[in-house]
Amino acid sequence: MIAETVCSAVSAAGLGIAAVTAYRKRFLAAVRVAAYSLVPIGLVLTGVVEWLADTAFSPTAWAGFGVLGLAWVLFTTTRVVERRRGGTRKERRAAARAADRPDAVAPAASAPSLGQGARPAARPTAAPRGEDDFSDIEAILKKHGI
Numbered sequence: 001m002i003a004e005t006v007c008s009a010v011s012a013a014g015l016g017i018a019a020v021t022a023y024r025k026r027f028l029a030a031v032r033v034a035a036y037s038l039v040p041i042g043l044v045l046t047g048v049v050e051w052l053a054d055t056a057f058s059p060t061a062w063a064g065f066g067v068l069g070l071a072w073v074l075f076t077t078t079r080v081v082e083r084r085r086g087g088t089r090k091e092r093r094a095a096a097r098a099a100d101r102p103d104a105v106a107p108a109a110s111a112p113s114l115g116q117g118a119r120p121a122a123r124p125t126a127a128p129r130g131e132d133d134f135s136d137i138e139a140i141l142k143k144h145g146i
Helices: 002-023 027-046 046-054 061-083 089-100 127-143
Strands: none
Touching: 002 027, 002 046, 027 046, 046 061
């Protein structure tokens, strides 16, 4: 009963502010304030306020929220521990078996993943002592096409 009265008063005050804002020729802001001020009345009419009031003062509801919170804490704790260990027990066993076999290769691997690119890397030739300072720079510039 009190919650409904408070929501009605808040809505009435909001509509009054919207009327003053519209009087000042700020119609867009006035409509926005009116929309926000109608929300509490809408919540009262749909019964959400009564449900919230019944839930807020119910020890059974608070016990339910406590159980849900405990379940969430347990779930997140087990996820953190699982990530630190490196997966599930089944995954750890499979990794241990794969580590025992030294010739283990990925099933779809047909060639080494690291190797020569499409073009071989250019090796700078040995330069005389006087040109040694700029040969590295020239090699880098040639590599980038400059």
